[in-house]
Amino acid sequence: MYDTIIIGAGPAGITAGIYAKRGNLETLIIHNCESALQKATKIENYYGFIDGITGDKLYYNGIRQAEKLGIDVKNEEVLKIEFCADGFKVITNVKTHLTKSIILATGTKKNAPKIKGIKEFEGKGISYCAICDGFFYKNKTVAVVGNGSYAVSEANDLINIVSKLIMLTNGAERPQIRGDNVEINSKPIKEFAGQDKIEKVEFNDGTDLKIDGAFIAQGSADSSDFARKLGIILNDNKIKVDENMETNIKGIFACGDCIGGTLQISKAVDDGMVAGLSVIKYLKIH
Numbered sequence: 625m626y627d628t629i630i631i632g633a634g635p636a637g638i639t640a641g642i643y644a645k646r647g648n649l650e651t652l653i654i655h656n657c658e659s660a661l662q663k664a665t666k667i668e669n670y671y672g673f674i675d676g677i678t679g680d681k682l683y684y685n686g687i688r689q690a691e692k693l694g695i696d697v698k699n700e701e702v703l704k705i706e707f708c709a710d711g712f713k714v715i716t717n718v719k720t721h722l723t724k725s726i727i728l729a730t731g732t733k734k735n736a737p738k739i740k741g742i743k744e745f746e747g748k749g750i751s752y753c754a755i756c757d758g759f760f761y762k763n764k765t766v767a768v769v770g771n772g773s774y775a776v777s778e779a780n781d782l783i784n785i786v787s788k789l790i791m792l793t794n795g796a797e798r799p800q801i802r803g804d805n806v807e808i809n810s811k812p813i814k815e816f817a818g819q820d821k822i823e824k825v826e827f828n829d830g831t832d833l834k835i836d837g838a839f840i841a842q843g844s845a846d847s848s849d850f851a852r853k854l855g856i857i858l859n860d861n862k863i864k865v866d867e868n869m870e871t872n873i874k875g876i877f878a879c880g881d882c883i884g885g886t887l888q889i890s891k892a893v894d895d896g897m898v899a900g901l902s903v904i905k906y907l908k909i910h
């Protein structure tokens with residue numbers, strides 16, 4: 625069992641890891657190579673780089689620095705976090721890791737699908753959490769929007785509850801999923817439509833399918849997806865933390881872009897330092 629697992633290897637997660645490891649914590653950092661940093665062609669406003677540095681180089685420098693300190697760094701996709709007897713289970717596309725504490729450093733949401741109707745029907749048939757809302761769709765027809773490991777994980781939480789599950793890939797590759805009540809539809813989506821609540825999904829080719837609800841699971845899960853399942857308080861989709869970067873759930877901390885504020889490296893590094901030091905203090909008394 626790890627003392628702490630950090631989800632994210634951007635500036636916030638790596639800094640948290642450096643402080644945690646130097647505080648003697650058995651530390652694992654998990655990332656799936658999707659950092660905001662990698663999109664930055666040149667960073668010229670961060671301390672210490674006279675000629676600037678590309679975001680991609682800074683990202684992998686951080687990972688190398690963590691590995692040199694003896695931190696386990698794994699390239700896996702986190703699908704779920706669950707409570708267990710002595711802490712938490714972090715379930716990835718590769719295996720389940722056990723830990724006494726967690727630091728969420730997943731950055732901001734990527735890949736949110738821009739499909740007409742998603743915003744309008746939030747809470748009226750559009751959901752972001754299968755384990756939280758699946759029960760409301762007992763014996764009904766639901767769709768899961770997405771085609772990756774996270775979408776399959778969400779679908780697997782629904783398969784035994786709903787009567788029919790439709791995976792909507794929205795034009796993307798078909799996912800690997802099986803089930804007697806599972807159908808895969810790869811048509812590009814035009815919009816979700818209905819009167820007071822969602823009633824159907826319409827496709828670009830003019831056809832439609834009747835559905836009672838749709839779960840959005842495109843791309844990887846981010847901290848707000850984990851938060852909804854664990855009961856962590858969100859503030860406008862950002863994780864709410866106190867001055868120690870601690871969430872309302874004991875043992876779970878968050879830092880960097882996923883808690884909001886100024887979305888810059890310097891701020892993510894500062895948050896990461898506070899989270900790393902806080903987790904050391906937390907484990908001394910728990």
Ligand SMILES: Cc1cc2nc3c(=O)[nH]c(=O)nc-3n(C[C@H](O)[C@H](O)[C@H](O)COP(=O)(O)OP(=O)(O)OC[C@H]3O[C@@H](n4cnc5c(N)ncnc54)[C@H](O)[C@@H]3O)c2cc1C
Pocket residue numbers: 631632633634635636637654655656657658659660661662663664665666667668669670700701702703729730731732844845846847879880881882886887888889890892
């Ligand atoms: C185009 C662009 C240019 C920018 N330019 C600058 C600049 O010049 N100066 C500046 O200060 N800031 C800049 N920024 C902002 C800066 O990149 C971010 O503020 C910073 O990277 C945030 O750090 P973070 O650690 O919070 O998150 P990120 O760097 O986004 O890291 C998130 C980490 O979480 C991991 N992750 C997420 N979900 C999962 C999952 N389900 N499973 C496993 N791992 C997961 C990712 O793989 C990644 O390692 C720029 C951002 C962009 C997009």
